[in-house]
Amino acid sequence: MNRLIVISNRVTAPKGSTAGAQGGLAVALAAALRDRGGMWFGWSGEQTDQFNGHINFQRNQGVTTATVDLEEQDVQEYYDGYANRTLWPLFHYRIDLAEYERDFAGGYKRTNQRFADTVRPLVEPDDVIWIQDYHMFPLGAELRARGCDNRIGFFLHIPWPPRRLLGTLPNAQALVESMFAYDLIGFHTEEWLESFCDFARHDMGAVIEGNIARLGDRHVELIACPIGIDATEFAAMSQSVPARLAYRRMRDSADGRDMIVGVDRLDYSKGLEERFLGYERFLNEHPEERKEVFLLQVAPPSRVSVESYQRIRQSLEGLSGRINGAYADVDWVPIRYVNQGYPRDQLSGIYRAAKIGLVTPLRDGMNLVAKEYVAAQDPEDPGVLVLSRFAGAAEQMTDALLVNPYSAEEVSDALYQALRMPRQERVRRWEKLMAGVQEQDVTWWAETFLQALEKADMTVN
Template structure:
């Protein structure tokens, strides 16, 4: 029976030292809560580090047995591995780069090697427990290499990956010396999940710029596989926080806090000690608020909880010192004998205490400089059962894309935060209730169980799509079927596109001329008296004439404007006009003038704007802008727009490869038809052919063609096998 294997850096239960021995303690993190429902199903398993270095083999065996009962599989790491993998590469390279603080990054080769080694240890442990039908869900930045390592070991596995922190722009990501290896690791997954659409865009940009990966929106073509990158905003267990608020112990603590801070408004902030959280800027904004609003002195308290984290690391220790000094300064400057403006607590709290704080806080101030999602904001909302309270939220947090009724601020702008504090503290109750009610609807609907189920369901959908796609790939069985049909046919039509099908693309379009191998292959196919070979291309007829002069096969140029049969002159399709070309050509030339690398190609009854040499993302951007500009001309002159492979073409609407194909079919009858092409213009050919024709798209499965080939070189291999069937001497 198939199962899901969850893989994360940490298990949902950690081993802690207790006296002379160890004990098991549940984790309180959002990931542990979020995946609990998935882990509870069937025989699902969770693999991860148990939170402490256990060197004694007997103790390792003991803990493995204990955890096995809970379907948890520990991966034990040495102190050296923890230092290099987690504290080193994960938190000294990936964390600062992904949070847009490259000056904090430490590119240590030894740490990178340890990161690779630990990811390989995870792979080896997973392989021990995985079966071919299992689904593997990998989590977060500590395991970026793991999907690729698993793909190499388990080619047909169903692999998902979720990134719980932001993904940076490619300009920052490319700073990492091992950027390609990290991307190749991530691209081993079938589905890549991120908190926001911005993160998806950043990842796709990095993948397409730094690796030989093609993309169509959020679909990435990787070694013949389609990888999907999509946003899945993570939620919380909203029901749990709502119920906690009503518990007696929490209610008692709420009463104590309200008695302590009687007659005061509470502004709550809760953060782990980290330079990405914007704690210093928040304190500066609060100081500015106190300076400009003396009426609020003794009326408001900033209740600040900072959870200790890595305070032995120099940057974190320095941050802690800066926070201490700034809190001391504010309290000394504005405090009086019976009131301190900042109540500062540097330690962690149990969830019951946090729940009480959420309930007494009139304002929750969440202003990270960069955050994947930020669940504190959602926990605060879920706790406000009476629909009171105001959330001030950084626009740099993923949650800001969902919680639109929060007061959204720029965390770098202390004046913006100051203004939001003033607005929140003066907000009318009716507006407060309206905003909170709206946000609670979102938080309760898109809860953590919804997030987990949505991801897993989408992964299953993608595997089903891939399974269907794989069935359409021209593999051994389909190839044999094509060859058998070819062998048994007495009248055959071979319709072959040129660029991207018979030859690869060149930056200089004039350099994509036929090579001797291609000439030999085409001559072999045409030599078979049962074959009618047609090259059907968007190329100029003068170019095809130069390349194939004297050859015994039919030529169709400029998508059907010109046709030529062996031994005859070129024939021009009647009734065409090009009076529009001067006006449209001027517009296209203006786009070429502002786009380095682009140029306009003039054909008899069409114009093509090529951008294969243009910077990767700039070309498609300006191509879409050009298409929008050409739409009016298209309607006015009865023209057709084509968005091809690195080319925008406009031509007479009466002409396309499909109509040229219908003319060929009208003149002859065939009992075997093979059509191969690689771009949108070939879709017209595929659609014009009868359903039993063998239509093949090159490079992508997204097509009306019945089948597809992964790359252009595969076309020659297939045609060579057909030539061999024809009995041509020396066939490939």
């Protein structure tokens, strides 16, 4: 089996146990590397006064990591700038928040060139390279320019925007053209894949033949391959001592009330403002449910240096305060709003204690919280997943209660339906959801993509 080189913006060394507060992608990539051997390369998250290409190698839990530090200007222009103030809002359909600055684009190109210069000497002839996400769209082309003829795949973990939205990005055609350096590009859903093809066909003259896009003398194969979780491991984790303690703590603090849980990074794409308004609508329309239910929203901050993220935090603090002020009583608060993260084992216990998992992003490439919530449930008495139809996960998880997160009425109605749902129907829906989560798990995702990459036709590129 060929060695695997994973390249991503950030590298998260595996923890001593699976209990660490690692994101779903970090857990997935570590699992793939343990299975195949290889190396995970990317930014350390640290800054240096002058970029020198020094690589810090570590080995943890069977995974070798190789990280580099970036200069402050790189971080400001490549990461805070082009990645998170230009690409992220645009690809999540928030053109109103996208910022187009030449310095951002220049820093993005420069930093990807630095990544290519640094990792190229580490690549052996038979290695398979798997590049992750929007931070590194042009990295494959940069590696090709440095003589790398290995199989190179790219996976996009966020949505691909519609053609007209992408057309607002300066030099959008150059960005897409650079992606034809890959042998395989993966998307979570057919919708994102079709949007890529639509732009390539109509704005660039590419020819789409089945799952192959051709542009001039180059071609790239395309695949819809939704990421999953390690469902077996997460279900077992929900029975661990920390999970049981978290479960008991939540049940004790609930004092007989039903808990609705939301767990999201603090981001405008997650629809948290709309979620709070939908919950407020529920409280207003169903006064008999007041004091019988509460919403726990876990929202650890992220990208705190970006102004739009500062604004969403201020907005949510104001909304939660207003709703609590309007509806709370001396012995009940309708919203528990928590700005910190929790280890995965504790989260599994929190999920298990919740009658409803409320996952309502305005737009999301996948959303693994929905799958974790399902995996953590008690098979005999499972909770109900309320899921945005605009999350990538909705394409697979059709037995959830699917809602339009922009509609406070739909969210309110779904909450009421979930609370009133008979146990027999809850079990039936959960069994179907769990079967899908187990079948298309993280191992399936990695194997499906990597097998397609190894079979990709390289005769043209």
